[in-house]
Amino acid sequence: MKDGTQTMTGEETARQRKPRSPNAPPNANGHHVSAVPAKNSDIVYQDLRRDIISMKLVPGTAIHEKEITQRYGISRTPVREAVLRLAEDRLIDVIPKSGTFVARIPLSMVREAIVARHALEAVTVREATLKASESQFMELGAIIQRQRERAEAGEEEAFHKADDDFHAAIAAAGRLAGIWDLIQQIRIQIERYRRLTLPQPGRMLKVVGEHEAILDAMKRREPDEAVNCMAYHLNKLQLDIAVFRDLWPNYFLFDPALDSELLAN
């Protein structure tokens, strides 16, 4: 329709500019850490993201850009930026000229996300088992201890923070910190599903025990065993679609092919 977009060869760079050296190198991590004042769009993005993941905004909820605009006292542009980013994360659906809504949870994607996470955590723990240093083992032990304290205190949020730290530290020990970023991205899809599972009594302490088993296997430098422990640990989250379909039918997007799939397994 428009032009052919052809063109553009080398002379694109009519004038070379020197990205000055003493600048915040676009952090390799996932998201803004630097000292620059957070952009408004980032604030809106993170707030919305948190509320969606925590199911405070349930699937199907309409997102009104204008209302957000007023609530934050900013214009539509940064709000729109945040909305678009969330759309790319598949957390909201933007329907042109109609509205934007919190996305329903695609169960088929949850299933695949669980599989993908398994595969990726397997490699990180394997590499970590092979490469971790003594100090990294000690750090992992410290994280487990912190997690146990939080579990006994019943501080769920701090407990989950320690859980995250443990897995992140394993990836770092395996020199695969970037893969942890990927795992976190995948977990977004799983997280909303997980929030709907009822907290089982004594679960937190069990998790601590499983973490200890993983660390023990790592210390013995037994990669296969470490992978097994990790798989057992992650398998705690199973996909039980029948229950959720009955309880919250409107929260999910059902893939007809998925049913027979899961029944077959």
Added chain:
Amino acid sequence: MKDGTQTMTGEETARQRKPRSPNAPPNANGHHVSAVPAKNSDIVYQDLRRDIISMKLVPGTAIHEKEITQRYGISRTPVREAVLRLAEDRLIDVIPKSGTFVARIPLSMVREAIVARHALEAVTVREATLKASESQFMELGAIIQRQRERAEAGEEEAFHKADDDFHAAIAAAGRLAGIWDLIQQIRIQIERYRRLTLPQPGRMLKVVGEHEAILDAMKRREPDEAVNCMAYHLNKLQLDIAVFRDLWPNYFLFDPALDSELLAN
């Protein structure tokens, strides 16, 4: 089935709207497939992405929003949208109040991307080996044949398209199509690196042979062997940083920790 969605923390939703049924369900796949006219921002995004991945726009090149604006005859808003999406893909760096540039290739991330791809393709091919139907085997065979024809004709682009199709079909056969989307996202990071490797004579036909080996193992329903063949196939791309550091020092971002890492291996 009307309605829906009631609920929720009330003050957030001033007024409930009903997401009409007969609409393009935000495709489960990765990126817009529907029949809606492509937005300008999508066009710019895909064009820029293609040019960056193909190294037509080399790392460090300045991206001038205004110039793109004129070239496409559109305003800054959609251009900016495309730029922001590419920034999230880590293909460009946006430096506030200064400029936006094609991102350098972080070698440490390339290394991790290769590892992650291995892990994910391993599970897809394993699942496919267990679940694939006869018709899916035939389809895979057809793709291989098409790829051979393109290889013999020396049509590199069509060859790579068939290569993609083969891997995608395997993921689909394993009922893990969503993971293929993930693999593609990971591959973006690897692709620019791969483009710098010199095309080796006869490589295309070798790839076809490796694909055949994978398919044979799948047909024999030997998951481990299929995974091995896949690993061999993917291992063709090795990370040889020394060469590239000398040839195109400005294209890469070097992680000091990475050197010792690779030398140790």
Added chain:
DNA sequence: TCGAATTTTCTGGTATACAAGATATATCTA
């Protein structure tokens, strides 16, 4: 009363203008 056509009101997509900071250029001083 019911259904179809029309109008009204919402939405997201786009264009444009302005603001704030960073870089490059020009100017001034010694």
Added chain:
DNA sequence: TAGATATATCTTGTATACCAGAAAATTCGA
């Protein structure tokens, strides 16, 4: 001439206005 200062000109970030399309509300016709 060399260095430092001031100015001009870039850049991205934000605010605002307008447009077209879709959904809902309304009106009109039988």
